[in-house]
Amino acid sequence: MFYREAGQFKTSYEADQSILPIFQDRIAMYIMLMFAFIVFPFIANDYWLGSILIPFLVLSLAALGLNVLTGYAGQISLGSAAFMAVGAFAAFNLHVRIPEIPFLVVFLWGGLCSAAVGMIFGLPSLRIKGFYLAVATLAAQFFIEWLFTHFDWFTNYSTSGVITAPPMHIFGFAIDNPLSKYFVVLTIVVLCAFGIRNLARSEIGRAWMAVRDMDIAAEAIGINLMKTKLLAFGVSSFLCGLAGALWAYAVLGTVEPQAFDIIRSFEILFMIIIGGLGSVSGAFLGAGFIVLLPILLNNLGSLVTGGAISTETIAHIEYMIFGAFIVFFLIVEPNGLARLWQIGKEKLRLWPFPY
Amino acid sequence: MKNILLKILQCMLKIVNQKRFILTFSVLVSVIILSLAIYLFMDYWFFLEVFIGGLLSGVMYSLVALGFVLIFKASGVFNFAQGAMVLFAALTFVRLIEMGVPMLGAATLTMLVMVILAIAIERIVLRPLVNQDLIILFMATIGLNYFIEGMAQLVWDSNVHVLDLGIDEYAAYEIGEAFVNKFDVLAALIAGGLVLLLALFFRYTVIGRALRAVADDHQAALSVGIPLRTIWIYVWSAAGLVALVAGMVWGSKLGVQFAIATVALKAIPVLIIGGFTSVPGAIIGGLIVGCGEKLAEVYLGGFVGGAIENWFPYMLAMIVLMIRPEGLFGEKIIERV
Amino acid sequence: MNNVVKNIKSNLIMSINHVNLSFGGLKALVDVSLNIYEKQILAIIGPNGAGKSCMLNIISGIYTPQEGNVEWKGEKRGKIAPHDIAKMGIARTFQNIALFRGMSALDNILTGRNLLMKRGLLAEVFYAGWAKEQEIIHRKKVEEIIDFLEIQSVRKTPVSRLPYGIQKRVELGRALAAEPELLLLDEPMAGMNVEEKEDMCRFVLDVNEQFGTTIVLIEHDMGVVMDISDRVAVLDYGRKIADGLPKDVRADKKVIDAYLGVG
Numbered sequence: 001m002f003y004r005e006a007g008q009f010k011t012s013y014e015a016d017q018s019i020l021p022i023f024q025d026r027i028a029m030y031i032m033l034m035f036a037f038i039v040f041p042f043i044a045n046d047y048w049l050g051s052i053l054i055p056f057l058v059l060s061l062a063a064l065g066l067n068v069l070t071g072y073a074g075q076i077s078l079g080s081a082a083f084m085a086v087g088a089f090a091a092f093n094l095h096v097r098i099p100e101i102p103f104l105v106v107f108l109w110g111g112l113c114s115a116a117v118g119m120i121f122g123l124p125s126l127r128i129k130g131f132y133l134a135v136a137t138l139a140a141q142f143f144i145e146w147l148f149t150h151f152d153w154f155t156n157y158s159t160s161g162v163i164t165a166p167p168m169h170i171f172g173f174a175i176d177n178p179l180s181k182y183f184v185v186l187t188i189v190v191l192c193a194f195g196i197r198n199l200a201r202s203e204i205g206r207a208w209m210a211v212r213d214m215d216i217a218a219e220a221i222g223i224n225l226m227k228t229k230l231l232a233f234g235v236s237s238f239l240c241g242l243a244g245a246l247w248a249y250a251v252l253g254t255v256e257p258q259a260f261d262i263i264r265s266f267e268i269l270f271m272i273i274i275g276g277l278g279s280v281s282g283a284f285l286g287a288g289f290i291v292l293l294p295i296l297l298n299n300l301g302s303l304v305t306g307g308a309i310s311t312e313t314i315a316h317i318e319y320m321i322f323g324a325f326i327v328f329f330l331i332v333e334p335n336g337l338a339r340l341w342q343i344g345k346e347k348l349r350l351w352p353f354p355y
Numbered sequence: 356m357k358n359i360l361l362k363i364l365q366c367m368l369k370i371v372n373q374k375r376f377i378l379t380f381s382v383l384v385s386v387i388i389l390s391l392a393i394y395l396f397m398d399y400w401f402f403l404e405v406f407i408g409g410l411l412s413g414v415m416y417s418l419v420a421l422g423f424v425l426i427f428k429a430s431g432v433f434n435f436a437q438g439a440m441v442l443f444a445a446l447t448f449v450r451l452i453e454m455g456v457p458m459l460g461a462a463t464l465t466m467l468v469m470v471i472l473a474i475a476i477e478r479i480v481l482r483p484l485v486n487q488d489l490i491i492l493f494m495a496t497i498g499l500n501y502f503i504e505g506m507a508q509l510v511w512d513s514n515v516h517v518l519d520l521g522i523d524e525y526a527a528y529e530i531g532e533a534f535v536n537k538f539d540v541l542a543a544l545i546a547g548g549l550v551l552l553l554a555l556f557f558r559y560t561v562i563g564r565a566l567r568a569v570a571d572d573h574q575a576a577l578s579v580g581i582p583l584r585t586i587w588i589y590v591w592s593a594a595g596l597v598a599l600v601a602g603m604v605w606g607s608k609l610g611v612q613f614a615i616a617t618v619a620l621k622a623i624p625v626l627i628i629g630g631f632t633s634v635p636g637a638i639i640g641g642l643i644v645g646c647g648e649k650l651a652e653v654y655l656g657g658f659v660g661g662a663i664e665n666w667f668p669y670m671l672a673m674i675v676l677m678i679r680p681e682g683l684f685g686e687k688i689i690e691r692v
Numbered sequence: 693m694n695n696v697v698k699n700i701k702s703n704l705i706m707s708i709n710h711v712n713l714s715f716g717g718l719k720a721l722v723d724v725s726l727n728i729y730e731k732q733i734l735a736i737i738g739p740n741g742a743g744k745s746c747m748l749n750i751i752s753g754i755y756t757p758q759e760g761n762v763e764w765k766g767e768k769r770g771k772i773a774p775h776d777i778a779k780m781g782i783a784r785t786f787q788n789i790a791l792f793r794g795m796s797a798l799d800n801i802l803t804g805r806n807l808l809m810k811r812g813l814l815a816e817v818f819y820a821g822w823a824k825e826q827e828i829i830h831r832k833k834v835e836e837i838i839d840f841l842e843i844q845s846v847r848k849t850p851v852s853r854l855p856y857g858i859q860k861r862v863e864l865g866r867a868l869a870a871e872p873e874l875l876l877l878d879e880p881m882a883g884m885n886v887e888e889k890e891d892m893c894r895f896v897l898d899v900n901e902q903f904g905t906t907i908v909l910i911e912h913d914m915g916v917v918m919d920i921s922d923r924v925a926v927l928d929y930g931r932k933i934a935d936g937l938p939k940d941v942r943a944d945k946k947v948i949d950a951y952l953g954v955g
Contacts, residue, residue, distance in 0.1 A: 013832065014824070014828055076490065124673060124676055127677055127680060130489070130490055131433055131490065132680060135623055135627055135669070135672060135673075135676070136672075136676060138623065138669060142666035143669065145665075145666075146662060146663070146665050146666050150659065150662065198817055198818065199816055199817055202819060202827060203806055203809045203826070203827075204811060206799055206802060207803070207806055209792060209794055209795055209799075209803075210792050210795075212794065213791075213792035213793050214790050214792060217786065217792070218792075219774040220774060220777070220778065220784060220786075221783070221804050221806065221870060222806060222807030222870060223775055223806055223807070225775065235813075269497070273494055278794065313509065316505040316508045316513070317509065319501045319504055319505030320506055321505075322501050323499060323501030323505065324502055325498070326495065326501070327499060327502070330487075330491050330494055330498070331484055331495075334487065
């Protein structure tokens with residue numbers, strides 16, 4: 001009833017190719033953005049901002065990056081956390097050595113370094129595919145983790161091995177409380193999300209999806225596989241690197257390799273599997289799921305048993321539930337929450353009729 | 356007389372012309388040259404010790420890799436959960452022993468549990484996903500991995516358990532001035548025996564042939580009446596057996612703990628190098644990885660701060676991937692449009 | 693019956709000279725020579741396993757013959773990368789539909805246009821300026837192709853949901869999107885009923901007449917072959933056993949023995 005497209009005819013190709021062609025979708029997006037930018041800062045307390053919303057946003061960015069590589073371009077990567085690490089360390093090293101450079105540039109630099117590294121480790125994708133490629137990215141993950149742990153130059157020869165990230169300031173404003181961090185992260189993430197959405201509807205996005213669906217045919221119609229794949233690795237690693245820098249500066253407050261281990265890589269992979277491969281909203285849905293589930297479980301656990309279950313047991317149950325959800329999603333809806341959301345919208349179109 | 360000589364020459368030429376022969380021949384030659392260099396310029400007893408130690412630890416990797424090969428050969432699925440299965444089998448076994456069950460009984464009971472697990476996996480995970488892309492199945496096994504890891508530690512616990520198989524871990528044979536760990540040798544023998552058993556099984560039994568058919572083409576196998584589901588239960592149970600043996604061996608060496616599950620990650624380079632579909636490949640791959648990482652650690656590690664064992668096998672694997680993507684013994688992957 | 697007699701003396705767009713192609717010990721093509729003339733429709737026929745698809749792959753450059761050479765517009769053509777083939781002006785469809793299953797029909801055809809588009813990462817990220825204009829210009833072109841192939845009603849549907857015959861049309865559209873000079877069709881009518889075949893024939897003829905595209909097609913339906921092609925080449929066991937006008941080939945004894953049979 002509310003979600004009818006009737007009467008919404010596009011009279012130009014430009015209008016037809018817009019990101020949100022359905023009017024109701026556009027309204028929903030505006031409302032969501034308004035909530036994010038205006039309402040949340042007022043109603044959310046520091047805990048919500050700092051421990052839930054900001055990590056959610058940063059991980060969504062990383063998931064977005066992996067979605068570009070795996071969801072759009074079809075190249076499996078198990079090393080996304082390593083590229084986050086590159087971004088974090090590159091940003092840190094630039095800032096610590098040349099403190100005058102503005103933070104936004106520092107973050108950009110983190111992203112660019114990560115993009116370069118990503119493209120190097122993406123070279124095997126020119127010869128191998130699918131699972132074998134996943135293994136090559138695992139190599140990247142372990143190697144980069146080792147690199148940052150074993151060479152003191154990266155940590156600026158800090159004696160403790162754990163470096164505090166210096167406080168940020170952008171355009172003269174000190175970004176030191178959860179609220180300001182939230183705004184910075186939110187803006188960056190929203191911009192990136194729109195940027196990727198734009199890419200998806202243009203020539204590059206189609207080239208990626210062609211490579212994903214059938215690379216032999218893609219080659220036959222003139223798509224240069226090497227350039228397209230490397231570009232996917234580059235863009236994906238850029239986003240992961242940016243996310244890594246944000247993770248270090250806006251979430252943890254420290255720059256440490258342990259935050260970017262293989263568990264993190266799997267976490268991000270799970271996000272896009274559950275959220276839905278090849279969609280921007282999927283990255284957010286998946287990240288939301290993975291960030292909120294442990295909190296939910298913890299609260300549920302203590303509610304139901306009054307604290308009788310140890311956190312360790314809850315952690316084990318979490319593992320089991322994660323695993324079960326992955327399998328469940330792959331069976332029921334391999335396209336993840338995003339597709340379920342789409343199906344929901346389609347049902348909404350017909351509401352109140354059943355079909 | 357001349358004819359016989361000619362025939363022999365022809366045969367030899369045919370062998371020499373095969374690519375694999377050239378590969379192994381050049382490897383052998385370089386090995387000989389390397390050994391000479393080591394003999395002349397280095398402390399070769401120490402080298403021998405590291406080398407053999409590496410070979411033996413490599414055998415342990417092969418043991419885990421074997422489980423992967425079984426499932427991959429039979430269903431084309433890379434079972435990421437193999438490590439979790441090793442952990443689960445080891446935990447079940449060691450807890451049963453701690454509860455007082457004699458070793459043989461514990462082993463049988465654990466095997467039973469693994470078979471039940473195999474049936475459950477087939478029914479809940481594999482059956483619904485039967486027509487999906489292999490990559491989806493792979494991701495499902497990642498989910499399975501987390502599930503089994505959580506379950507293993509939930510049901511038993513997450514403490515380190517000492518597993519005593521009655522073998523002294525520190526006893527060693529002496530070869531010249533090199534010490535070779537007795538336990539490692541035993542593990543190698545066990546693994547070798549298991550491999551032989553499996554190789555014979557695949558080649559000469561009806562079920563073995565059926566497994567190979569299923570690995571080749573699910574639909575075709577179904578159409579000639581091979582019961583896919585039963586086969587999968589067999590395979591996953593066999594992988595469970597391998598997991599149990601691997602769990603026992605690794606558990607004895609390291610103690611049964613969560614870290615065992617991560618050993619599975621080491622098996623991946625073994626498979627890449629050896630080839631996913633080859634049982635001898637898993638062995639050779641394991642030897643190469645075990646040797647390679649120990650030697651690299653000892654001789655190169657000093658220059659770069661140590662702990663290269665973590666990523667060295669992966670780098671080796673990547674190099675092999677670039678040169679020969681199907682591994683040393685694997686089957687070539689052909690794609691048709 | 694195609695009664696228009698085309699000028700057989702039109703320009704040579706491609707010539708295949710004495711090519712030998714083998715895979716290991718298997719000889720796929722033995723001393724095959726073929727001339728492809730501009731703006732004509734050439735059909736390659738023959739029993740299964742005769743080497744027709746191999747021939748098509750040689751024409752499109754995916755395979756390089758062990759002996760012999762291929763001349764494109766008078767110049768010898770060496771080994772070329774698959775993605776450069778399309779840029780040369782050669783497009784093809786596949787025997788088993790090779791559409792991109794994750795995309796709609798419109799997107800598939802738009803992707804066929806990629807090689808005519810410029811790539812600019814930043815411009816496309818912002819979807820502004822020349823990137824946006826480029827999208828709209830090429831969208832227009834693609835819509836013309838969609839109109840031509842009469843698939844307007846299904847253009848936003850994911851291709852995996854489309855019926856087989858329509859998928860084949862979309863694949864044809866994707867090949868046409870590149871505005872090729874030479875179009876290779878690998879069994880374009882396979883698996884179609886009579887109506888769908890008639891439609892496809894009409895499209896193939898229209899493409900040839902309206903756009904002046906040279907067409908080479910592999911086909912098993914003799915009615916189609918005789919109706920729409922200007923010239924026919926027959927392969928058998930890797931060798932060419934006949935080459936000429938459809939009516940001549942139809943009456944050739946060697947062809948009848950090897951392939952057509954009597955009647």
